[in-house]
Amino acid sequence: MDKKTQLKFATICARENHVTDNGSPHILPIHASSAFSYESIDASIEVFSGQQEGYVYSRYGNPTVSSVQEKLATLETIDLPDEGFCVMTSSGMSAISTLASSLLKAGDALLTSTNLYGGTSEVFSKIVANNGVEVIYVDFNDEELLSEKIQSHTNIKLIYFETPTNPTLSCLDIRKITDIAKANNILTAIDNTFATCYLQRPLTLGVDIVIYSTTKFLNGHGNSIAGAIIGRDPHHRKAIWTSMKLLGTNCNPFDAWLVHNGLKTLPLRMDKHCSNALTLAQYLENHSKVKKVNYPGLESFTDHHIATKQMSQFGGMLSFELDGDLNDAKRFMDSTQLASITSTLGNTDTLLLHPATSSHLNIPKDIRLSDGITDGLIRVSVGIEDIEDIIEDFELGLR
Numbered sequence: 001m002d003k004k005t006q007l008k009f010a011t012i013c014a015r016e017n018h019v020t021d022n023g024s025p026h027i028l029p030i031h032a033s034s035a036f037s038y039e040s041i042d043a044s045i046e047v048f049s050g051q052q053e054g055y056v057y058s059r060y061g062n063p064t065v066s067s068v069q070e071k072l073a074t075l076e077t078i079d080l081p082d083e084g085f086c087v088m089t090s091s092g093m094s095a096i097s098t099l100a101s102s103l104l105k106a107g108d109a110l111l112t113s114t115n116l117y118g119g120t121s122e123v124f125s126k127i128v129a130n131n132g133v134e135v136i137y138v139d140f141n142d143e144e145l146l147s148e149k150i151q152s153h154t155n156i157k158l159i160y161f162e163t164p165t166n167p168t169l170s171c172l173d174i175r176k177i178t179d180i181a182k183a184n185n186i187l188t189a190i191d192n193t194f195a196t197c198y199l200q201r202p203l204t205l206g207v208d209i210v211i212y213s214t215t216k217f218l219n220g221h222g223n224s225i226a227g228a229i230i231g232r233d234p235h236h237r238k239a240i241w242t243s244m245k246l247l248g249t250n251c252n253p254f255d256a257w258l259v260h261n262g263l264k265t266l267p268l269r270m271d272k273h274c275s276n277a278l279t280l281a282q283y284l285e286n287h288s289k290v291k292k293v294n295y296p297g298l299e300s301f302t303d304h305h306i307a308t309k310q311m312s313q314f315g316g317m318l319s320f321e322l323d324g325d326l327n328d329a330k331r332f333m334d335s336t337q338l339a340s341i342t343s344t345l346g347n348t349d350t351l352l353l354h355p356a357t358s359s360h361l362n363i364p365k366d367i368r369l370s371d372g373i374t375d376g377l378i379r380v381s382v383g384i385e386d387i388e389d390i391i392e393d394f395e396l397g398l399r
Helices: 009-014 041-048 063-076 092-103 118-131 143-152 174-183 234-247 253-263 266-285 304-310 326-335 365-370 387-397
Strands: 085-089 109-112 134-137 156-162 187-191 209-213 227-231 290-294 317-322 351-353 377-381
Touching: 063 085, 063 227, 063 253, 085 092, 085 234, 092 118, 092 156, 092 187, 092 209, 092 227, 092 234, 109 118, 118 134, 143 174, 156 174, 174 187, 174 304, 227 234, 266 290, 266 317, 266 387, 317 326, 326 377, 326 387
Parallel strands: 109 134, 109 156, 156 187, 187 209
Antiparallel strands: 085 227, 209 227, 290 317, 317 377, 351 377
16 A cells, blocks of 8 residues: 555545655654554563553653653753753643652642742642642751751752842852752752753752753743753653643753754853843943842842852843832833843743742742842843943833
C-alpha cells in the first residue's frame, strides 16, 4: 500500500505522510503529536516497560520539550562537574505546585518568607497548607531567628525563597541559607526568575532545586507560558517527573519551542536589560519625586553587597516608590506613553506594574506594607529600547 492510488480519498486524508530521510532540520522541530507509534508491539512493550528509551505520550515526554529541558539543565549546571536535570511545566506557578507535591507530604513543614511573589504566597497558604503541610514564615536575613525556627520545627523539609525578590528586589545570601539548610538536612529551592542562570547560578551556591517561570526573561518575548524545575539529584528528578506526569502539569511542545527560540538571544538581551536598568535606577534615585529606588546595582541599595557576591550583573528589574500615594502612582503610570501597563515581566519592551493593586492584591495589607510594598510602589521591567527614550517616557510620568 505504498502507492497513493491504492488508498481511497478518506484514507489519504486521515493518514500521516511518510517521513523523508534525505535531510535533517536545522532548527528544532515542533513535535506536535499527542502520542508516538512503534514498529511492533514488542518495541512498544520495551518502551513502556523502560527497557528502551522512547516516547509514549506527550504528557509524559516529548522530543521538543526534552531538547529544551536538556539545554536549560546544561545552562544551569555549566559551572558544575556533573549533569543536572530539568522538568518543564505548563507555567511558573505549576512548577512551584509540582515541586511542593513532589517533595512535601502531610505533616511536613515548608519554611519560607512573606517577601515573595503574591501568587507564590497564595499557593502556599491556600493550596499547600490545605494539603496538610505546615507553612512557616521567617525573615531570612535574621540568621539567629532562622536557626531557631529550624530547631523548633523538626518537620521542616524544604526551604523556599526568592532572590532578588518580587517586587522589592531584596537579595538574600544564598550560601548562608544553604549552609544552614545542609547542616540540618533540609532541602532548598529558589525562584531565580528575575536573575536567570546568566546572572546567578544558585546550584553552585548549594541550592538543591531552581524554579523558573520561563515565561519571563528566559523566553524574553512574552509569547509563551511555561515553567521549569532544575536540579541535580536523580531521586528528585524521578519524584518531580512523576508528579508532573500524574498531575498533568506538563509543558506543551509549542511553548517549549518558543522558550528555545528566546534562549538563543538570552545573553544579548540580559546585557542590555542590565545596563538600561542601572541607568534608569540612577536617574530615578536622583529625582525629587522619587522617595526610594530598589535596584541591587545601586551602591545605596541595602542588599547591594549581597548581590555583588552572587550576581554577575544586577538584572533588568527594579521598583521605585513615589513620594506620594496611590493616586500619584496611578497618575505616573497613566502618563507614560512608551511603557506598557501589564502583569508580566522580562519582555523586550519596558513594562509597568502596580503591585498593591495587582500581583499582591490578595496579600494582607499589614504584611504587604511590612515587606515594603506601599501604594506608591511601582515595579518596572526595564526593556532593551534606547535608554534615552525610556528616561524621556518616565519624565512624562514624573512631571
